[in-house]
Structure formats: structure tokens, C-alpha cells
Amino acid sequence: MIDIQYGILKEIPVPEKYGVIACIANVTITQPDGHKEDDAALIFCRKSYGFGRSHLILRQNMHGVLETEVLIKMATHACMCLFGSFMPDVTHKLADLILDNTDDLVLHPPEDVLIEEKKREKEIERMGLHLVLNDTTLVDAR
Template sequence: MIHVQYGVLKELHVRDKFGVRAMIANVTIRENGQEPVDDAALILARRSFGVGRSHLILRQNMHAVLDTQELLQMAFDAVQRLFGSVDKDNLHKMADLLLDYTDELVMHPPEDQMKLWKQQQKLIEQSQALITVNDEVILDAR
């Protein structure tokens, strides 16, 4: 059995990618009898008919985007997991999504830095020096 523990989720703004939500988080993955793996992951999620589906891509595997065949295989696996079947349109959209967020995943800070950043953001929002509505900055008086 595989157990995945998530850290602080960072929601990504996905452009109308067929009902998929994307997040980045630091994760710890534990498999039976193996050493835990700590890494950042791109978390893709889909909700249909009341059942949630998700797919993780670890930062250590993102080097595959440099090779077209490996990128298409990563996209194929994600689409297969999220939708149950693969069509050409969804495959290309998923490959685009992976390319769009590769840099953000690779540059994602460790968990302790994310917690510190979240605390700082909360303090700024409480002081009302920064006002956001729907993740859009309305007023920045910092």
C-alpha cells in the first residue's frame, strides 16, 4: 500500500484545461517496507460523478519533459488516470499543462519555507496592506 502525506497546497491557475485542477505541494510517499520519498509534486485532480481522481508527478521525474516521447508518455499516464481513456486532444492539452508548470514545480521551495511564506501572507492580509479578491491583487500598500 502507498501512503501519501501532503504539505501546504499551492493552487495553480489552470486555463480551462478540461476540468482539471492543479496544485503543487511537498509530499512524503511511503510504500510498504521502503524508505519514504520526500519531494515536491504536481498534483492533478479531477472530480466527476462525485468521485475524485488524482495523479501525482514528482519533481524528480520532470526531467522527462525535455524528451518529446517521455513527455507524451507522462501526459498519456496522467490522462489515462484522470479520465479512464485517452484521446489526442486531451493528450496534447495535458502535455501543454505539464510544460506550463514545469518551472514552477522545479523551483518549489521546501515545506518549511512554504509555511513561513503562508504565515507572512496571512499577516500581510490581516494588516490589510494587501487586498486580494479571487486571487487578484486589488490593493498593494506594502
């Protein structure tokens, strides 16, 4: 059994009709032999009664995404894992999601950088140097 620990999730906006939720996060995968691997991953979660199945695509596996055959294999595998069978329309949508989010995944920063950014933002807000209300910046004295 593989143990997966997720870091901070960065949600990706996905149209409702896709039937999935997509996120990018740093993950730590622990193999049964104890070997640990840290990498960023594109995470698909099936929307069914909350969250159902999930599927990870690691950053290190994105090297062939620009080749059509590799992209279709990745999307087909994701479709099989999430929905249990091959569905051409869903596979096409997943391929689009993979391709559209390749740059975000490849450029995703390590977990410690994200934690430091969150701490810095909280400190700025606490000091009143940057105030945002309803996505409108009221004060920006950074």
C-alpha cells in the same frame, strides 16, 4: 498501498474545458516497506462530482520533459490514470499543462519555507503594515 501526505497546495489556473484541476505541493510518500520520500509534485485531479481520481508527477521525474517521447508518455499515463482510457485531445492538453508548469514545479520551495512565509504574511497583516482589499494594496509599509 502507498500513503501520500500533501502539504500546502498552490493551485494552478486551468481552463474549464480541460476537465482537471492542477496544483503543485510538497508531498511525503510512504511506501509499503516504510520508506519515506519527500518531493514536490504536480498534481492533477479529475473534475467529476467534486474531485475524482488524481495523478502525481514528482519533481524528480521531470528531467526528461523536454524530450517529446518522455513528455507524451507522461501525459498518456496521466490521461489513463485520470480518465481510464487514452484520449488524444486530453493527452495533448495534459502535455501542455506539464510543459507549462515544469519551471514552477522545479522551483517550488520546501514546505518549511512556505509555512514561514505564511506566518510572516499573517504577522504583517496583523500589525497593519500591509493591507490588501480586492487585490488592491491599500497600505504597504513593509
